[in-house]
Amino acid sequence: MTSGGKGLFRSHFLPRxxxxxxxxxxxxxxxxxxxxxxxxxxxxxxxxWLLGFPFLYTYLLVIxxxxxxxxxxxxxxxx
Amino acid sequence: xxxxxxxxxLIFVYLIITIVLGAVAxxxxxxxxxxxxxxxxxxxxxxxxxxxxxxxxxxxxxLGSGGYFYTHxxxxxxxxxxxxxxxxxxxxxxxxxxxxxxxxxxxxxxxxLADFYESEAVRVLVAVISVLFxxxxxxxxxxxxxxxxxxxxxxxxxxxxxxxxxxxxxxxxLVAGGLRAVYWTDVVQGIWMYLAVWIGALVLxxxxxxxxxxxxRRVSAERPDLLTLPGPEGFFTPGMWIGMxxxxxxxxxxxxxxxxxxxxxxxxxxxxxxxxxxxIYLMTLYIPAAxxxxxxxxxxxxxxxxxxxxxxxxxxxxxxxxxxxxxxxxTAAAMSTLDSILHSNMTVLTRDVYQRYVAxxxxxxxxxxxxxxxxxxxxxxxxxxxxxTFAFLVTLVxxxxxxxxxxxxxxxxxxFPGRRLFTKAGVLWGMGTGLSVxxxxxxxxxxxxxxxxxxPHPLGLHGAVWSVLANFAVTIAVSRFSRAPSAETVARxxxxxxxxxxxxxx
Numbered sequence: 001m002t003s004g005g006k007g008l009f010r011s012h013f014l015p016r017x018x019x020x021x022x023x024x025x026x027x028x029x030x031x032x033x034x035x036x037x038x039x040x041x042x043x044x045x046x047x048x049w050l051l052g053f054p055f056l057y058t059y060l061l062v063i064x065x066x067x068x069x070x071x072x073x074x075x076x077x078x079x
Numbered sequence: 080x081x082x083x084x085x086x087x088x089l090i091f092v093y094l095i096i097t098i099v100l101g102a103v104a105x106x107x108x109x110x111x112x113x114x115x116x117x118x119x120x121x122x123x124x125x126x127x128x129x130x131x132x133x134x135x136x137x138x139x140x141x142l143g144s145g146g147y148f149y150t151h152x153x154x155x156x157x158x159x160x161x162x163x164x165x166x167x168x169x170x171x172x173x174x175x176x177x178x179x180x181x182x183x184x185x186x187x188x189x190x191x192l193a194d195f196y197e198s199e200a201v202r203v204l205v206a207v208i209s210v211l212f213x214x215x216x217x218x219x220x221x222x223x224x225x226x227x228x229x230x231x232x233x234x235x236x237x238x239x240x241x242x243x244x245x246x247x248x249x250x251x252x253l254v255a256g257g258l259r260a261v262y263w264t265d266v267v268q269g270i271w272m273y274l275a276v277w278i279g280a281l282v283l284x285x286x287x288x289x290x291x292x293x294x295x296r297r298v299s300a301e302r303p304d305l306l307t308l309p310g311p312e313g314f315f316t317p318g319m320w321i322g323m324x325x326x327x328x329x330x331x332x333x334x335x336x337x338x339x340x341x342x343x344x345x346x347x348x349x350x351x352x353x354x355x356x357x358x359i360y361l362m363t364l365y366i367p368a369a370x371x372x373x374x375x376x377x378x379x380x381x382x383x384x385x386x387x388x389x390x391x392x393x394x395x396x397x398x399x400x401x402x403x404x405x406x407x408x409x410t411a412a413a414m415s416t417l418d419s420i421l422h423s424n425m426t427v428l429t430r431d432v433y434q435r436y437v438a439x440x441x442x443x444x445x446x447x448x449x450x451x452x453x454x455x456x457x458x459x460x461x462x463x464x465x466x467x468t469f470a471f472l473v474t475l476v477x478x479x480x481x482x483x484x485x486x487x488x489x490x491x492x493x494x495f496p497g498r499r500l501f502t503k504a505g506v507l508w509g510m511g512t513g514l515s516v517x518x519x520x521x522x523x524x525x526x527x528x529x530x531x532x533x534x535p536h537p538l539g540l541h542g543a544v545w546s547v548l549a550n551f552a553v554t555i556a557v558s559r560f561s562r563a564p565s566a567e568t569v570a571r572x573x574x575x576x577x578x579x580x581x582x583x584x585x
Contacts, residue, residue: 005563008570009496009577016581027167034160035324036317044308046299052292054299054306057153057369064159064362071166071355 023074027067034063082399083233089403090231090410093271094248097264097414101252104260110444115257116186116426122262122343124352129269130262131340131353132360133415135165135331137216138223141276141412144365146385148372152305154315156369157323162361164328170354172332173341175494177350178579179572180342188338188486189431195493195572197564198503204510205486206431209335212482213420217461220417221246224410225465230390231406242465245410249418250458253425254451258343261418268411273364275408280367282401283392287378291370298373305373322541330484330543336423347579421461425453481521481543485513488547488554496573505558513550520545 015021032038039060046054053061113119122130147155176191185191188209193202221242228241236244252260281291288294298305309315331337344350375388379395382388389409393402429450438445488509492501501509520542536542563569 005500005502005569007496007498007500007573008566009573011497012495012576012580013497031160031164036320039157039320040308040317046303046306053295054153056307057156057295060156060159064163064358067163068166068355068358068362071170071358074170075351075355 017079019074019077020079023070023077023079027070030063030066030070034060034067080399082394082402083231083235085399086231086403086406087228087236089400090228090407093407093410094245096267097252098248100263100267101255101260104252104256104263107259108256110447112186112430112443112446113184114259115447115450116422116430117339118258118262118343120181120343121345122340122349123345124349126262126266127340127344127349128353128357128360130265130415130419131169131337132357133265133269133272133411134336134340134419135162135357135361136272136364136412137416138220138227138409138413140364140368141272141409142223142386142389144368145371145375145389146387148305148369149376149382149385149388150372151310151312151314152302152307152373152376153369154308154310154320155372156365157315157320158327158365159362160320160324161328162365163358164324165332165361166354166356166358168328168332168354169341169357170351172490172494173354174347174350175576175579176338176341176490177344177347179493179575182575183572185342186339187427187430188333188335188490189427191493192486192489192506195564195568196489196501196503196506197568198507200507201489201503202431202435204507205489206427208482208485208510208514209427209431210424213334213336214424214457214460214464216420217417217424217457218464220413220420221461221465223413224417227390227406227409227413230387230394231403239466243462245414246417246458246462246465249414250421250454253418253421254454257447257450258339258422261422262343264418265415268415269360272408272412272415273360275405275411276364276371277367279389279393279397279401279405279408280370282397284370284374286396287374287392294370294374297377301377302373305376316539318536318539318544319541322536322544325547326481326484326541326543329487329547330481333483333486333490334423335427335483336419339423339426417461421454421457424457425450428453481517481546482514484543484547485510485517485550488551492554493572494576496576499555500558500563500569501554502558502561502563504561505554505556508557509550509554512553513546516549517542517546 015024039056043056043059045056048055050058108114144155144158179185179191183194185194189202189205192205193199224245225238225242228236228245229238252264284291284294288297304311341350371389371392375392379388379391382391390406393405429446433449434446488501489506492506520537537545
C-alpha cells in the first residue's frame with residue numbers, strides 16, 4: 001500500500017446484479033438522448049408539435065420523466 | 080389599498096412566519112453539536128425533501144431562469160438534465176455519504192475526506208474550498224433579497240435596508256434554532272415558492288395569451304428563434320449544454336450545504352427516496368419559468384435586465400395580492416438558500432477550524448455558542464459584500480459555480496471502492512490543478528492559449544469540464560506514484576461502504 005495502492009474491495013463502478021446493470025444502462029442511455037449530439041441535431045426542431053408543445057420541449061420532457069421513472073424503479077428494486 | 084402596500088405586507092407576513100418557526104425550533108434545541116449542526120441526524124423524508132429542493136433552487140431559479148428563457152429561449156430547458164442528474168447523484172452517492180457520516184460521526188465534507196486520505200492538508204483545502212466558493216452565494220442571495228423588497232415596495236425601502244432586514248431575519252432564526260430552524264423554514268419556503276411560481280406563471284399565461292398552449296403557439300409564430308438550439312445569441316452550444324449540466328449537478332451537490340443534508344437524514348432509505356423523487360420538484364419548477372420567460376419575450380421585449388421579467392410582468396399585469404404572494408415566494412427562494420449557506424459555512428468554520436485548531440477540548444455548549452457568533456460574523460461579511468463592489472468578487476463569482484466541482488475525484492475515491500486508490504498527494508495536486516485550470520479558462524480572458532483553443536470556454540466546452548478533467552487526470556497520475564491511505568483506514572471506510580451497499584464483506 002505504499003505506492004499506487006490497490007483497493008481491498010471489488011470495484012463499485014460496475015453493477016453486480018442484473019437489475020443493477022439494467023438500471024444503470026437505462027439511465028445512461030436515456031441521459032445520452034438528452035445530450036448532444038441528439039438534442040442539437042435530430043431533436044432540434046419544433047415540428048411535429050406534441051401534446052400542444054414544440055417537439056424539442058416535449059421530447060426532453062418525456063426523457064426527463066423516463067429518467068425519474070428509472071430512479072423510482074431502482075428504488076423499488078432496492079438497488 | 081395601493082399595490083406596493085399589499086406586496087410589502089405579504090412579504091412581512093412571510094417573514095413573521097419564519098421568525099415564529101425559528102422561535103419554536105429554539106425551544107426544541109438541545110445543547111449538542113449534532114443537534115445544532117445536523118438536526119440530530121433525525122431528518123425524515125418530508126422535511127429533508129423540502130429543504131433539499133428549497134436549498135437547491137435559489138433566487139436564480141425564481142428570477143434568473145425566466146431571464147434565461149427570455150434571452151436564450153428553449154435552451155434553458157437543459158435545466159432538466161442537471162436537475163435529474165442531481166437526483167441520480169443523490170441516490171448513488173448521497174446514500175453512501177450518509178452511511179459514512181452515520182458510522183464515523185462526520186459533520187462536514189472535510190471530516191470525511193481528511194479521515195480517508197489521512198491528511199490535515201486535505202481538511203484545510205476542502206474547508207477553504209467549501210467556504211470560499213459558497214460565501215459568494217450569501218452575497219448573491221442577499222442582493223436578490225434586497226432587490227425583491229425594493230421592487231415590492233416601489234423602491235420605498237432602499238436596497239441596502241431591504242438586504243439588511245432579510246439577512247438579519249435569516250441569521251436570527253439560524254442562531255435561535257440551528258439546522259432545525261433552517262429545515263422548518265425551508266419546508267414553508269419550499270411549498271410557498273413552488274406554488275407561487277406556478278400560480279404566477281399560469282395567471283399571466285391565461286391573462287396575456289389565453290393559456291399556456293396559445294402562449295407556445297404565439298412564440299412559435301413571432302419568435303421561432305427562441306424554440307431551437309443554440310438560441311438567438313448562440314449560447315446553448317453542445318459544449319455549454321454538457322458543461323452546465325456537470326457544473327450545476329455535481330458542482331452543487333458537492334457544496335457543503337448539500338452534503339450536510341445527506342449527513343442529517345434519519346436513514347439511508349430516506350436519501351434514496353430523495354434521489355428518486357426530488358427531480359420531480361426540481362425539474363417541474365422550470366416549466367412555469369419557461370412560460371414567464373418566453374411569454375415575456377413577446378410582451379415586454381428589450382428589457383435591459385432580463386432577470387426582472389417576472390416581477391415586471393407581475394406589476395404590469397397581475398393583481399396586487401398575487402404579486403405580493405409571488406414576491407414572497409421569491410423571498411423564500413432566496414432565503415432558503417441563504418440560510419443553508421450561512422449554516423454550512425458556520426458548520427465548517429466551527430468544526431474544521433475552531434474545534435480542530437483553536438479550541439479542541441471545549442464543551443458542546445461552547446461550540447454551539449461559537450457557531451452562533453460565527454453566524455453573526457458571516458451576517459456582517461455578507462452584508463458588506465452585498466452593498467459594496469469589490470474587484471476580486473467578480474473573479475470569485477465567475478468561479479463559484481464550478482469550485483466545489485473540484486471535490487469530485489476525492490469524494491468518488493472515498494465513496495466508490497475501485498481497483499486503485501486515490502492518495503493524499505493525488506487529490507491535493509488534482510484539486511490544485513483543477514482550480515488553476517478553472518482560473519485560466521474562466522477568469523483570464525483571453526486565456527494564454529486563446530488563439531488555438533478559444534476563450535473563455537476552450538473548444539466550446541465549459542471551463543468547468545476542462546477543470547474537472549484536468550483534476551481527474553492529475554489525481555489518477557499522482558496517485559500511481561504516491562503513498563496510499565493505510566490498509567486499516569481503507570478497510571474501515573471502504574468496508575463500511577461495501578456493507579452499506581452490498582451488505583457483505585466484499
